[in-house]
Amino acid sequence: MKEIDEYIKETANMKNASNGGSPAYDFGDVVLVKYSIPTKYGIARENEELIAIAANKKNEEGVRTPRHLAIKREINGQDNFCWVLQEKAKGKNFEEYYSARNNPQEQLRCQKELLNAPDYHYEKCIEDLASLFNMGLELKPKNIFYDSQPNGGFTFIDLLGSDITPYNPESISSVLRLLRSSDFISNFTCISEYDQEATPYEKEESEKLYLGIKKRIFCTMEKVVPNFNQFKRWILRTYSKEQLAYFESNGIFVGDLSLTDEEYETFDNYLAQIVNKSIKQIESGEKPLWDIKTNQIRTMLESMGMYSAWNYHRASAEIDRKDFDDDYDFEYAKKRKLDELVDLILKNRLYELKDKSDNPYILKAAQELLDEDTKKNSIKK
Numbered sequence: 001m002k003e004i005d006e007y008i009k010e011t012a013n014m015k016n017a018s019n020g021g022s023p024a025y026d027f028g029d030v031v032l033v034k035y036s037i038p039t040k041y042g043i044a045r046e047n048e049e050l051i052a053i054a055a056n057k058k059n060e061e062g063v064r065t066p067r068h069l070a071i072k073r074e075i076n077g078q079d080n081f082c083w084v085l086q087e088k089a090k091g092k093n094f095e096e097y098y099s100a101r102n103n104p105q106e107q108l109r110c111q112k113e114l115l116n117a118p119d120y121h122y123e124k125c126i127e128d129l130a131s132l133f134n135m136g137l138e139l140k141p142k143n144i145f146y147d148s149q150p151n152g153g154f155t156f157i158d159l160l161g162s163d164i165t166p167y168n169p170e171s172i173s174s175v176l177r178l179l180r181s182s183d184f185i186s187n188f189t190c191i192s193e194y195d196q197e198a199t200p201y202e203k204e205e206s207e208k209l210y211l212g213i214k215k216r217i218f219c220t221m222e223k224v225v226p227n228f229n230q231f232k233r234w235i236l237r238t239y240s241k242e243q244l245a246y247f248e249s250n251g252i253f254v255g256d257l258s259l260t261d262e263e264y265e266t267f268d269n270y271l272a273q274i275v276n277k278s279i280k281q282i283e284s285g286e287k288p289l290w291d292i293k294t295n296q297i298r299t300m301l302e303s304m305g306m307y308s309a310w311n312y313h314r315a316s317a318e319i320d321r322k323d324f325d326d327d328y329d330f331e332y333a334k335k336r337k338l339d340e341l342v343d344l345i346l347k348n349r350l351y352e353l354k355d356k357s358d359n360p361y362i363l364k365a366a367q368e369l370l371d372e373d374t375k376k377n378s379i380k381k
Helices: 004-013 048-060 104-115 119-131 172-182 200-224 229-236 241-249 261-283 289-303 306-310 327-354 360-380
Strands: 024-026 030-038 068-076 079-087 144-147 153-156
Touching: 004 024, 004 030, 004 068, 004 079, 048 068, 048 079, 104 200, 119 153, 119 172, 119 200, 172 200, 172 229, 172 289, 200 229, 200 241, 261 289, 261 306, 261 327, 261 360, 289 306, 289 327, 289 360, 306 327, 327 360
Parallel strands: none
Antiparallel strands: 024 030, 030 079, 068 079, 144 153
16 A cells, blocks of 8 residues: 555546545545645644544444544645545445435335345444444435445444444433434435325335335344333334334334333433433533523433323323314424423422522522513513
8 A cells, every 4th residue: 555645646636536525536445535624714624533543443343434544634825634545435335326316216226225135234234333323423325335245234434523432222312313323224215205206106115115124224223232122112102103003014013102100200200311411511501591491401302202202191192183283283282392391390490409509500590490480470460
């Protein structure tokens, strides 16, 4: 292999082989990526040295992400550059060969190929996603490659972080995030219902293949994730009624997903976890109350699958579809009721802490809630 400087010189007469993002130059077994940023905005690919160490460690462990072979930094005029020489990902680029094909029949062929891929490919995919969990992986089609050979599989490129900590199989939010990450196999390859080139039959066939891939991902998660059963019913609730019906008719027992007495207790514990984390964020000054109520709580509810589970909660059934003009308003109202429930729990906790704590952030948040209540009461009068 040549020195990186030689590769850089050769790029002057080469075409950019990237499917988007930073330019990349294909040398066969290796690829040279050119990251750049105006110097006034900082350093290109600032953490690349740490990312390279982490990526190479994962590669040595057998994770399908390319080795980083060499790095070269330079400044040219007003631009800052970071050249990264790395192994070429094996297989075909997902964006170019498997995602959003113009020919519906070709798209169906791609879906069938992925649906019938070896079990090893699915298992290795989820294991690698779990290993790269905190390394800033952007699961865009251009960052995924697929090798259909029996010993092949999915390769992931362009990591943005260096935290090699894998996912936590005891955390419902981690397990759900892992599931959503692996959904790229189904979501990036399905023919859109708005595709004007595809016939109704082709769209129907694509939907069946989509559901089949969804099933394979779920079954692989069940096999790969330790103690999957503790989250199985919570995960099933995140699927649509159509997907659950497909699962039920194709060998996956779904049954009645209404919350059991034990699950009601777990549901309350999950809400308590969210409130406790919110209190800590306020207490440390990390997040203001408005951000907690507007963004953070809703993000945590979504990441833990609580909105989905809420649809099976008896309190959610109190909201009647007949009171709303369309499904969107109905679903929004159900979510908002859960938001309000968590807001109330948070409010009561802050009022309890107000008289016990001398933390300025807690006192400020409690006072803001008192002011809100005063304002609401004055409007009612």
